[in-house]
Amino acid sequence: MRFAAGGKLVRTLAVTAGIALGTLPGRAVWADNLTDAFIGAYNTSGLLEQNRALLRAADEDVAIALSALRPIINWTVAVSQDYTRSRNSGVTNSVDPSNFFSGLTLSQLLYDGGASILGKQSAQETVLSTRQALIDIEQQVLFRAATAYLSVLLQEETVSIRQNNVELSAEELRASQDRFEVGEVTRTDVALSQAQLASSQADLANARGDLSTAQAEYVNAVGKLPGRTAGQPSLPNLPRSEAEAVSLAQRNHPSILSAQHQVRALDLVVQQQRAGLGPNVSLNADAGVTESYDDDDYVNDASISLNFSQPIYAGGRLAASVRRAMASRDGSRANLLNVQKNITQGVSDAYVRFQTASASLRASSERVRASEVAFDGIREEATLGARTTLDVLAAQQDLLDAQLAEIASRTERSLAAYQLLQAQGLLTAERLGLAVQIYDPTLYYNLVKKAPAQVSKQSKDLDRVLKALRRD
Template sequence: MRSRTGGRFVKALALTAGIALSAVPGRAVWADNLTDAFIGAYNTSGLLEQNRALLRAADEDVAIALSALRPIINWAVEVSQDYTRSTVSDVVTRDEPSTFFTGLTLSQLVYDGGFSVLGKQSAQEIVLSTRQALLDVEQFVLFRAANAYLFVLEQEEAVQIRLNNVDVSSEELRASQDRFDVGEVTRTDVALSEAQLASSQADLAVERGFLAQAQAEYVNAVGNAPGRTAGLPGLPSLPGSEAEAVALAQRNHPAILSAQHEVRALDLQVQQQRANLGPNVRLFADAGIRESYDNDDNLEDASIALRFEQPIYAGGRLAASVRRSMATRDASRANLLNVQKDITQGVVDAFASFQAASASLRASTERVRASQVAFDGIREEATLGARTTLDVLNAQQDLLDAQLAEVRSRVERTRSAYELLQAQGLLTAERLGLAVQIYDPTLYYNLVKKAPAQVSRQSKDLDRVLKALRRD
């Protein structure tokens, strides 16, 4: 005959199980979601700001290269003293004139075999390469935000499940103690219940520690503490096959595009170093006032000269520079091949991980279903006295473990989906359609590409842009 204590325990256990089952799927729809995490990371990332600044530095290299094609005008002040000693008909004379000059000097490149033009084109390719590198950094920042959000979500679910385990174990201990008091079980059953409660409390403490770590990572990755999470997002649009994903990555991944632009830039540098072996022509001019300290002469002085130079021997430096640029170019070509292979492997790995996570989720869902059926059956058998309280608790523990595995499988499937997006080069703010002010890399470039003078209106526009960037 079944005791009243056992019946009360089974009812309490069923109530606790109902709480456990209802607590897992229900989430607040008004809470923070994955898009919020993406937006926070995009707007607050110091890594993005660092690489945007590096891109602006590359933009300035174009202006610097362009300046080599323009005249250089300086205001100059020169004080000189010449010493001349001559002997004519055994008569030695000495002349030490001193002069002062002030005026403008001009230097203008006329011809250098394309060296300066090639330098400008190479700098432009480096800008394009750096833009793609910035997009790759953006992918890293957004994927880290996704990981941080999913980690918080997973640990919140795990903590809730562990809390329910503690409640179940507490009910078990109370029921075991009641049954021990009326002589239905031994002291061993009570000790087993005490051990189970202690284990549940330890598991809860561990999960809470993981949750604290997840929240700290979220703050670092997103820029603010997480609110109440809104649950898992829907899966993004993914390719239907591995081959389709690989082909898309080879066309679009910023790491590949960056390496391609780098190769083109170094090809241009090889041509530039070869052009440096040829002649160059430069125009020099100056105009100003020249005075002599030896008398009161005051002259308005102007001169113009055209200088032609052809390297004949430079100690081997010029030829070594050509060979060095060729070796650097060859290294960049090899790097491009490596990047392409790495991207392909990354897509294959990510696609396989997504497929495996999807299969794992299906198995975990089936496990939850089967565990629920088993728990319901054992609970009914316990009401008839055919099962012990420990049997019911073990079945409940199996059900909760299955729920925990299902939560982790579902999170892992979402994580692997966004990992596949990143592997294809599609995890960017623009492609995700985030409600943010997308950083426009052409805005700053268009202001500096013509190398504006410091006193120009365009230079003042640049000052305003830089002030706004520093304020942000």
Template sequence: MLRTFTGRLSKMAALAASVAVLATAPRPAVADNLADALIGAYNSSGLLEQNRALLRAADEDVAIALSALRPIVNWTARIQSDYTKSGNGLTSTSSSPDTFFTGLELNQLIYDGGAARLGKQAAQETVLSTRQSLVQVEQQILLRAVTAYLSVLLQEEAVGIRQNNVRLLGEELRASEDRFEVGEVTRTDVALSQSRLANARANLADANGALTTAHAEYINAVGRHPGRTAGQPSMPGLPRSEEDAVALALRNHPALLSAQHQVRALELGIEQQRANLGPNVRFQADLGLTDDFGGSNFNESATARMIYSQPLYAGGRLAATVRRIMAQRDASRANLLNVQRDVTQDVSDAYVRYQTADASLTASDERVRAAQVAFDGIREEATLGARTTLDVLTAEQDLLDAQLARVSARTERSLAAYQLLASQGLLTAERLGLAVQIYDPTLYYNMVKDAPAAISKRSRDLDRVLEALGKK
């Protein structure tokens, strides 16, 4: 019986050692790493595709605004039937001639106080704003992928620790039963071991459930099932101080840049609306043929005219339109101030979060070391009868809590580091050097900014681009 008891203690020692090194054990070299998760999220995100399409729509608004500066040519064909009746009280005559007209109509803006030009510039500012919004969406997608990866990693490590805890407590229960048989402990000690083991199994079931939930979020964020994670990612380059981080964010954050372009677009919109209150000069020309059905008469005509117009009164609509866009401009300026403050606060929060997580990890490492020493000592003292089963179980639980806290602290530090990158506007595929085909927002814009005609080489190039995007 004593040999059996000694064998149980040897197994317990081996299991305790495995618990101690679990959190630092190397992962398989072929496992998925954080870069794999980020690449998957970037390549499969429907939200990114949605916002890229919205950007292309904003690009087309520039072409539409440009078209107002160009001539408009329409071809018209018209069949007309007129009925007339005339008389003098004694006799009357009636006729219903049918006529056919076909011709070309040209309309060209000559002068509008710069309204059309300002409309194009406002559309260009909207494009720049939308580009920055796309960058912000990209940051959100990548940060979600970072969070999903670290969550899976955290839950995997937690499951591993709890599995070892269940095995260790199972050995401790068997050791308690052996010691009870030889009269070294009471039935209470056995019951304590049974209770701790049951609780450990319940906690393991909870950890497995949390891991399943983390897998589901990973699939949603990355677009595929996770493989075995490769462990904690390396720390990205971080700013030397909070002040440096804030200064960089105020120059670079996409949300702030987007808000700045929104303000500029509305300021140009105000100038455009005011220009619309001034005179407008257009050139119009018609060239056509009129033919009488059933007769031999026809008429070829060509006309040209300059039309000058000046808004005088429109029921108050003109002034109200200017005031409305001025209010929108003021709201956009207020939003810019809010965004600037939010960016500053987000950087400060992320910086403090990282510093706190780093300090917590240092303390957790020390806690694990001390808890391991205490557990080893109490376990040895228990074999000599100087400690009770409850003391051993309590020390083992303290070690378990310390190991779980260290895993959480390590994950929190990694997440805080990448959140700090995002708060500065640096969490993008290009800045991270991901092995993906970076989406170029200028490619489509450069093809449509000159508003190419439907029948042109540029239009055919656009057709090929749309086909490649799978949108046509």
């Protein structure tokens, strides 16, 4: 704030950070808005990269489960030294042959009661659960970016207000000194004005420190220093009622969808463990050549067998595995109920927070208007001797508190709006329409879901994808 020559208060504070930054030295010339913060966070988040890698690991579990349904072929090379000694009719014979074997072995599962197929289906459900968990992480990253941007904006506006308050306090000190020189006020009034100026300067220093802290958090959340901020963002589209918001969250929130897929995955694990109690049929074959180091003899042989096995007793391990899988499934069902309740509460909290912040902003704006009128009037009355310096300083502090409350309420309303989006599961790059390359979780899965062999073209495509993801 500043005063014109006639002593009238002229309010120069602008609520947009672009104007507020006029008092801050050394800032960049571009303007950052909330969308820029979202884009920076999405493109640079290490947390997103970490969880994308965990999703790719879950994708590979599908390929591993599928491999149990395919033949296993091994090339075996063995060098052996036998020691045989026998006695027959009083004659002792010793045979120490040295042999070299090279051949192929094949094993193919034919029947296991569907356990391997159920294992693959469970792995697929785990992939779907992990995808939803990744979306929830994306929401957390974007909400942190929103919080960081709004915090920087709040601290910039706070610095601007406190800078103006320092100028106003200095102007009041000069006015007190002038009135003291002509005998209108006492030295006490001058001392009060000096104390007010010192307090304003201390508050300004603290505000600048808070701004530096907010900028550091912005760098961590967004990946770069904030430029000249573009002011308060427009509010996103929000539900018309709390019931509508809760209903949307129950259908759409990634935490709920992730928990649902996890329940289905563990249901399949229970079925898989039960299938493991049944018979198992496999085909085994081998072919190779055995050569002797002692002479030129060799043997070419091959065999094929059909093996049937049925667990009878395994020390209680099989039954315990079934019970363990059932307990894990029951735990996941209970977790689903907890997640649903937590999401409902989170939506309600965010909705109430937004409504409260909106009401607070309306009241704060009215408080600023009234405080400005009161301050102008009291200061004018002080020049006529009808008010004391203490009255002026008190009115100045009331106006300062009202302005700070107004920008805090405005920031709180914006934060509550984006928290409500997150609580509904809508705070994602795709739904926000961010100008980024949206991560496609199906791309990697489609390359690995058929478990390609290492020498296949698909495996080479995977190598190129992994190299690009590592950004080598």
